[in-house]
Amino acid sequence: MTDGNVSVPSERGENLVEVRDLKVHFPISRGVIFDRVVGHVKAVDGVDLSIPRGKTYGLVGESGCGKSTLGRALLQLTPPTSGQVNFDGVELTTLPPNKMRSMRRRMQMIFQDPMSSLDPRQNVESILVEGLQAHGIGADRTARREIITKTLDAVGLPKWALSRYPHEFSGGQRQRIGIARALVLGPDLIVADEPVSALDVSIQAQVVNLLDELQTELGLTYLVIAHDLAVVRHISDTIGVMYLGALVEEAPGDRLYREPLHPYTRALMSAVPVPDPEVEDRRERILLAGDLPSPANPPTGCRFHTRCPWAQPTRCAEERPVLRQIGDSRVACHWAEPIASGELRPHKVSAQIVRPEDEGDTPGMVSAPSEPGSFV
C-alpha cells in the first residue's frame, strides 16, 4: 500500500466507496488458428481512491485515459482484472453474481449519451419500472406508479412524459430521464459518466444544477466522470486527475485549482478556456506536445514523461511514481516539490507520433448485405 492510503477503512466508515489498486486490462488477442493473448490494453492500471459519503468525487482526464472503464469496473459492469472495490463495507469483486445483482440497487449509473443509453422502444414508464421490477420494489402497479411519479417530479419532468418514448424528448429531457432511471431505485452512489458533455451549454447548466440539488436533497454520493475540468470543478468536492490508466493527482477542488502540483494537472488547468477575455489574455499557457500515448503500450516509468515539460533525465523514464501525500493533495510525481517551488523550469518537448489503437474495421465485421435475390 502506498503512503497515499490515508483514510483508515472502518466497518461503516465515512467512505462509502474504497477502491484499492484496481486494474482493468483488456486482452489483445490474435493468432494463426487459436487466438493468443499478445498484450493488454491497460485501461485502468492500479487506481486507489475513496469516496466519502454524501460527497462528490470528480474524475478528469483526456479521452481514452480510462475514466469510463474505472467507473464501470467500480460498478462491476466490467470485471476488474485485479484489485478491490469496497462498497459500504462489502467487497464487490468477490460477491457472487446473485448478491451483486441485488447490490446494484444501491449504486447506479448515468450515461454520457442520453439517447443511446435509453432503449428507443421503451416508453419512459417502462424504462423506470424495469429497475423496480428487477428488485421487487413496490407492491403493485399503483405503488410503483407513485414512486415513479415522485422521481419524475424530482428531476423536473412532467407526468405526461410517462407514456412518451425517448425520441420524443429533447436532449436535456432525455438526460433527466436517465437520471430518473438511476434515482428511482433510491441508490446511495451514482456514477455519472460524462453526464453533461453531450448537452448544449444551456441544458448542461440545468442538468448540473439538478445533480447538485438532488445531492443536497437525497444525500447522494457521486462519482462524476468528465473531461471538462470546469464542470468537474463545479460539482466536485475532491478531484482526481487521471492519465493513462492511473491517478496522477488527487486534491480538493479549490486546492487543485489554486495549487496544481502535477505537471499534467497544470497543463490541463492552463488549457481550459475561461469565458472571460480578461482571464484569457492574462493566462500563461502550458502547451503539451503531442497526444496521449496508447494504453496498450504505455511509456515506461512515469507515464507522462514523454510529454512532460518538466521531465528530468533521471528517474522519470525508469521509475513509476506513486501517489504521495503533499498537503491536502496526493500526487504522483517525483519532482512535485521542486516544480511547485519554481526550482525546476519547464523546457520544450517535441511531439511524438502516437498511433490510434485499432480503429480499423476487421474484415470479419463486414456485414452481409441483406439483399434479396433468389438467383433462380
Place this chain on the structure above:
Amino acid sequence: MIRFIVRRLLQLIPALFGLSILLFIWLHRLPGGPETAILGERGTPEMRAAIRHNLGLDEPILVQYGRFMRRMIRLDLGSSIATKREVTTEFLQRFPGTVELAVTALIIAIAVGIPLGYLAARRRGKLLDHVSVAGSLIGVCIPVFFLAYVLKAIFAENLHLFPSSGRQDPTIEATRITNFFVLDGLMTREWDAAADAIWHLVLPGLALASIPLAIIVRITRASVLEVLGEDFVRTAEAKGLTERVVRQRHVLRNAMLPVATTIGLLTGGLLSGAVLTETVFAFSGIGAFIADSISQRDYPVLMGFIMIIAVLFVLVNLIVDLSYSLIDPRVRVR
C-alpha cells in the same frame, strides 16, 4: 497479410472435416441409392443388391466414411458412379463452363451495374434514377428460367443473333487445354473458337446477370448516396477540386467497399443460378451436373464437388477480404 491467408487456410481444414462428415451422413441418409438410377426400369432387387455390394454401400457407414477419408487424404476423390470417370476429371471438364458463365454474368453485372447505380445516385429523384431502381426491382423478381426462355425466343429463335445452346459450335475444331473455351481459344490463337465461345456466353450470361445486376445497381446507388453525404466529400469540395476528381478519387473509391462485399457474397448465389441457367441453355457446367448427381445419388461426385466448391467459396471470400484491404487501408487483415 500472409499470416492472415495462412490462418484462413488452416481454419479451412477443420471446417472441411466437419462439412465432409455432415455431408456424408446427409447424402447417405437420402432414400434410395445409385443402383436404381443405373438400372432404370430394368432393375430387379437382386441386381440392385449386387450393385450395392459392388459399391460397398452395404457396409456400415463408418467403414464407408473411413474409406472415403483415406482417399481424401491422398487427395483422391474417387470416380463417379454414373459416368465412371474420375471426379477430378469431371470437375475439370465441367467447372470451367460454370466459371465462364458466372464470370460473364459478373462482368455484365459490374460493368453495367456500377455506372448505372452511380448515375442513379447522382441523378437522385430524376427519371434515370426511377428507371434504374424500378428496373432493378423487376430484375430481382423475374424468375431466371423464364427470363432465359424469353431471351432465347427473341434473340436466338427470331433474330438469329445468338446461339441458344451450348458453349461452342461443335463444328468448330477447337483445341482444349484448360476447358475454359475463351482462354483456350486465345492461348491457341484459334480466334474463331474464342469468338464463338464468347458469342455463346452472351445470352446465358445476360440471364444469369439479371439478379446480380439488380443488386449491384442498388448497392452502388445506396453506397454512393451515403458517401456523397460524408464529411470528406464536403472537404474535397471545399478544396475546390474539380467535379471529376471529387467523383473518381473521393466518391467512387469509397463507395466501392460495400459493393465489393456484395460481389463476394454473390458468388454463392451465382452457382445456384447456374443450375437453372445451365439447364435452360444446355450449357455444360457443374450446376446441372450436381443436380443430376443428386437424383442419381452419385455420392463420390457430390462429396467431391461440394467439398471443392466449399474450398473455392472460402478462397473467393478470402480474395474479397484481401481486396478490401486494397480498397480500404483501414481494413487490416489479420
Place this chain on the structure above:
Amino acid sequence: MTITERARKKAEKLDRLGELSAVRDEERGVSLWQEAFRRLRRNPAAIVGTVVLGLFVLVAIVGPIFVPYGPTDTIGIREGLVKSGQGIIPGSSADHWLGFDHQGRDEFSRLIVGARQTLLVGVVSTLIGLAIGALVGGIAGAAAGLGGRWGRWLDTGLMRIVDMLLALPSLLLAVSIAALLGASLTTVMIAVGVVSVPVFARLLRGSMIAQSNTDYVLAATSLGVRRSKIALSHVLPNSLAPVIVQATLTLATAIIEAAALSFLGLGNPDSAVPEWGVMLADAQPYLGIRPALAIYPAVAIIITALGFTLLGEAMREALDPKLRK
C-alpha cells in the same frame, strides 16, 4: 392596417405561443414502430406495394369462393376441346376468360385459386426460415453479446454451421432437401425456408451483437436486470427491424424460388391445389403452342414479388435508424 386588425393579429400570435408551450397531456407517446409506420404511409413505393399485396391477399382469401370453375375440373378434356398432346389448347373465350390449361382446366379459375397456395408457400417458407434463423441467430447473438467466454464458444459453433450452409449453393441445398423428403408442397416450403436460414441467422446475430454493445444494455445491467431478460426485452426487440425487412423481401424470393423448384420438378406436384410456380413449370412443355399459359402465372409471380419487394424496401427506409431523429 387598422388598429383592430393589428390587435387581432397579435392576439392570434399570442395564441400561437400559448399553443406552442401547451401541455398536450392527453396524447399518448408515439413509439418507434408507430413512427416508422407513419413514414411508411407517406412513401409512394410502400403504398403501391401495399395495394398490390392487398389485392393479392384478398384474391387469396376470397378468390376461391368466386371462381367460375373448379380448379381441377378437366372440362376441356371432357368436352374434347383440349388436345394438348396434339398441340391444341384453346385460348380465351367468353366462357373461359383465359382459356384452358394443358389439362383442359379453366386457366382463370386456377390462377385465382393459385393465389392462395402461392401466398401459403411464400408465408410458410419465410416463417420457417425466419423461425429457425431467428432462433439460431438469436441464441448466437445473445450468447456472443452477453454470454461471456462460454457464449463466444456457442456463438462460434453455431456460426460455423451457418457458414457451411451459406457455402452450399442454395438451390442445391433445396434440391437435396427435396431429394430427402420427396416432392411435395411441404418439401418446397421447407427447402425454400431452410435456404433462407443463414441470412436470417446472420442478420439477427449481427444486429444483436451491435445492440448488446449499446449503453442502454449496460444501463439495464446496472439496474440489476437479469441477462436473459435483457436479451429478450431489450436486445431482441431492437434487433428485429432488419429481420422484419428481410422477411418481407424473402417473401418475394420465396415465391420465385418455389417456382424454380417446381421448374426443376421438385415442386408440389399435386394439381388439386394449383400454385403459380407449379403452373409456370407445368406450362413449359406447351410454351410452343400456348405461351400464355406460362405468361399468366409468370406475370402474377413478378407482380406479387414486386409488391413484397417494394414494401420491403420502403420498410427498410422507414426503419432505418439513420433517418431517425
Place this chain on the structure above:
Amino acid sequence: MALLDVEDLSVTFRQRGKRTVRAVDGVSFSVDTGEVVGLVGESGCGKSVTSLALMGLLPRQPGISVGGKADFDGTDLLRVDRRAMRDIRGRDVAMIFQDPLSSLNPVIPIGRQVTEVLSRHRGLSGDAARKEAAALLERVGIPDPTRRLKEYPHQLSGGMRQRALIAIAVACQPRLLIADEPTTALDVTIQAQILELLKDLVRDSGTALVMITHDLGVVAGMCDTVNVLYAGRVVETARRRPLFAEPRHPYTVGLLGSIPRLDAGRGDKLSPIPGSVRDVLPWADGCAFAPRCDRQVEACVGEPPQLVLTHTDRTYRCVNPVPPIGSPAAAAEPAAAAEPAAEAGPVTEEKPSTVPAPREEESA
C-alpha cells in the same frame, strides 16, 4: 470595406412531408482582413449552415434555397457560378471542419490529400508538390512530415488529423478561413494546441478567420468580434471585451450564466436558461427567444425585434435588453421587467420546460 460582408443571409430547407425549416434567417455580419470573427450559439442555431452557404457547399437539392448577399472582395459568393466558386474555394476561402476523422478521405494517403489542393490551385505537381506538402505539415506541427505524407488518416491521432486538415486549408494562403467548431471533437490539451496554431497562422499570414464555436471560452481567448446567433439570426454583435463585460441580449447573458467556470468555487449556482433550443417562436411571430426569456415583455411577441445599434459599436436584437452595468436602468430593472411580464398574461404562466414534442418532425 470589409473583406467579407454577409447581408441578410437566409437558408431555407423545404422537404416533402416535413415542416419547412428556416435554418438561417437573415444573418448579417462582416469580416475584415486579419480579423477573427466568432459565430457563437447553441446546437442547431444555424452556424454550420451559414458557413456552408458561404462556401457554396450546401447540398444541391431542390428544396434548399439560399437568399441574401455575401460580398467577398467584390464577388457575391452566393451568386457566383459553380465553376468560378470551385476556383475560389480552397484558394481564397478555405474551411476547417469539426470532425477531423470523417473529414479526411480514409482511403487516400494524407500526402495526396494535401497535394491535390496544391496541384489544383497552385499548379504544383510531383516532387515539388510533395515538398511543399511536407513543408505545410511541418508548419502545422506534424513531426516527421515526409513519412506522414504516405500515411492514412486512421494512422494518425485526432490532433494530428486536425493539423493535417488545417494544413490542407492553409495550403494556398487563403484570405479567409472558416473554422467550423475545429476543436469540439478534441481534448482540452489538444484544443489548446490547435487554437494556438490557428492564432499563429492568422497572425503570421493576415488571414481573416471566421471562428464558429459553441464554446464562449474559446471565443473569449481568440476573437476580435463576436456574433451571437440564436435560431438562425444574429442576436448580438460586439467586440470581444465589451460583450463579455456587458452582455445586453438576455440570451447572451443566459449563455454566460450557464457556463461553469474553472475559476469559480464549488457549489456556485449556475443560472441556466430554462427550456431548450427547440422551444422557439418563429422569428416572423416575434422574438424567437421569447419563450425562454426571463425578460419577456408583451412587445416581444408580434413583430420581430429590430436590430438595435448602440453608439458603442454594438448591435443587439431585443426590445427589452439587459441594461448596461451601472446605468440607471439597471437599478430600476427588476420592476421594469416584472411589469410587462404581468401583462403578457398566458405567455409567462407557462413553464417553458414543459414544452412537449419536437417541432421539426411534424409534418406540414
Place this chain on the structure above:
Amino acid sequence: DRGESGASQKDTLVFGVAGDPKVLDPSLASDGESLRVARQVFETLVRPEEGGTKITPGLAESWTPDSTGTVWTFKLRSGVKFHDGTDFNAEAVCVNFNRWYNATGLMQSPDVTPYWQDVMGGFAKNERDDLPESLFKSCTAKDATTVDLAFTRVSSKVPAALMLPSFSIHSPKALEEYKASAIGGSADNVQYPSYAMEHPTGTGPFKFKSWDVANKTLTLERNEDYSGTQKAKLKTLIFKTISDENARKQALRSGDIQGYDLVGPADVEPLKNEGFNMLTRPAFNILYLAINQKGNPKLADIKVRQAIAYALNRQALVDSKLPPGAKVATQFMPDTVEGWNPTVTTYDYNVDKAKQLLAEAGATNLTLRFHYPTEVTRPYMPNPKDIFELLSTDLQAVGIKVQGIPLKWTPDYLNATSSGSDHDLHFLGWTGDYGDAYNFIGTMFDRQKPEWGFNNPALFALFKQADSTADSAARFELYKQLNAEVMKFLPGVPISHSPPAIVFGKDVTGVKASPLTDERFATAEFKS
C-alpha cells in the same frame, strides 16, 4: 447468321439428344444415348429391318438353327474391315462372344454388362449366387465366314436379341490394345477402360472421332472404307446434349442443331407446320397401369381390377395427352409384334359398370395409394403428371379415393414400384428391345414380381413353354393365348401405345424412323 450453315458445311449434321452417352462400348451400355452412338459406329450380326422390327442381315448374311434349335450357324459377310483396318471374320466374332462369356470380376456387375445378363443370364463362371446358368454356351469359327453359336437351351431370344447393339462386334485388336475388359478401380470406384471411353472400334458407317465432355458434344466422322451397301452421306455427325425439352426445340429453331429426339407431344404439330421434317416412329411400346395385388387385399379381387379398368377413360387420355397416332392398348404389347391377339377381353370406358363391380366386390369405400413419377419423360409417357391427373380423376369419378404419391423417377419411383409393396397403383411402361412378344409380356409376367404382387403358377408355366418353343409359328400361337390369359387375369390395365417423334431440319432427309430407335444416320443428307 449461324442459322443457315454454308454449302460447305452441308455435310455436317448436329443432332440434339437428351442426355450424354454414358459409355462408348455398347457391351457395357444400357442407356439409349450410348446405344444410339453405338448403332452408327458398330454393326451386329443381325439387325432390324430399316424402320421395322423384323430380323434382317447385318454382318451375317444368313443364320440357321440346327435341328435341336440350340446351335445357330451364321454365314458372315466377307471383305468387311474394322475401323482400325483389321479384318472382320469368324474369329473376331468368337473373340467378342468369348469376351462377354468369360467376363470376370466387375464385368459381371449387373450395371456393367446389363444386356448380356438380360439376354444370356450368366457367365462361364458365375461369381454371384443369383446369376442363372448362361444361355450362351460356345462359339466356334468353322472358317473365315462361318461361325457356330451354341446355346444351352432353346430360347425365344435367339436370334432376335442378337440385334441389340450390345452384341455389336468389336475389333479384337482394339479390344486387346485398349484393354477393353479391364474394368479398373476398387469396388466403389469403378473406372472404365480407355477403350470404352475413347476408342470404340467397329465396322459401322461412322468412325468415332471425339467426345468433348466440356462442350457436351460427341463427334463421329464418315468411315470412308465402309464395306456395307452404302457409305454415309454425311461427313460429320455430331450429337449434342440438350437435356431440356424446350431448349432442344429452341436450338432447332435457332439453327444450333438440325434435328433432335424426344419431341414433346405438344410440339409435334407446331413444328410440323413450321416445315420441320417430323418423323413419327411406329409405336413399339406400352404404357400400363399396374395394380399391386399385395398392396391392398381388395385388389386381389378380380372384380375390383375390372372395375378399375372400366373406370378409365383411356380414349380421352390418348386423344388429349398423347401425340397423333397414339392408340389405346388392348393388351400389353403393340399390334406390330407377332402374337398380338385381336380377340382379347377388352374393358371399354364404362362408369356404371365400374361402380357396379365395385359394389359387388364390396369395395365401395376404396382408397388407393397411387404412385406416379416426376422429373421424367419416357417415349411411352411424355408427361406422367398429366397422365396421373387424368387417371386419378377417372378413378375418383367411380368412387375410388386416390392418394397421389409423387416420386422422383430415380431412385425413388423405380425403387418403390419395383421392390416394395407400399404401392397399390402405379404406371409404367416398356419399349421393346427387339421384335419378339416375349420381350414385352415375358419381361412383365413370366415370374412373380413385386411390381404386381401376384403368383399365378399356371401362367408362369405357360410362359416357360412359349419361351422354349423353337418353332416360331407355334410360339406365336402361344403368345396369343398368353395375351388372352393375361387380359382375363387383368394384372393391370394396358393404357396406350404412343408413337415417339423425332424431328429433323427442314432440309434434312433420308432418315427413317425406327420403332427400336435404330435410326441410321448414314442415310441422312441435306437436300439441296
